[in-house]
Amino acid sequence: AQSVTQLGSHVSVSEGALVLLRCNYSSSVPPYLFWYVQYPNQGLQLLLKYTTGATLVKGINGFEAEFKKSETSFHLTKPSAHMSDAAEYFCAVFNNAGNMLTFGGGTRLMVKP
């Protein structure tokens, strides 16, 4: 069985500050890992993904995430927050053994001016 835990259902940062959204996963096989963003009344949009190779993955809108197998983590970061980054962020894990894409509970990012 696989699962995803996102620490902190709400994160608030000031504009220009570092964004750090935490994600830990459990999987019995090497996972594929994803971060999705959801704006109000919209579907989910892929930010970035890790499948194989380099463990530091760069995505859209200046976000990046690092796969750390020893810590079973895939935290999302952005050096400087913009007001437009305010949204809900979801971490997800997919493994070929289960053929399932499983989501965490989400973290709502708020950006203060």
Next chain:
Amino acid sequence: EAGVAQSPRYKIIEKRQSVAFWCNPISGHATLYWYQQILGQGPKLLIQFQNNGVVDDSQLPKDRFSAERLKGVDSTLKIQPAKLEDSAVYLCASSFGQANTEAFFGQGTRLTVV
């Protein structure tokens, strides 16, 4: 390229009524997912199709929910009868399949059961 299309965008029904949602995946995508997203929670997988076959429906409440994927393309998700706790956004997603795991999502159907 057209994205995943879902309809309707919004639906309000009374409990015990029936409702159906429709999804048209991206052309060529073999895998189709239906997720239920309750307010404040992450999406929960209801059912996954590979072409017109069911890969996983372990979390689908089969006493009231049903889904089909006609000819391996469009899909419909039905709830009969609806309960108050079914109020949620129903998201459809599609992907090429196991070799390409990126899923593309539709905008969802927001269901309110009163």
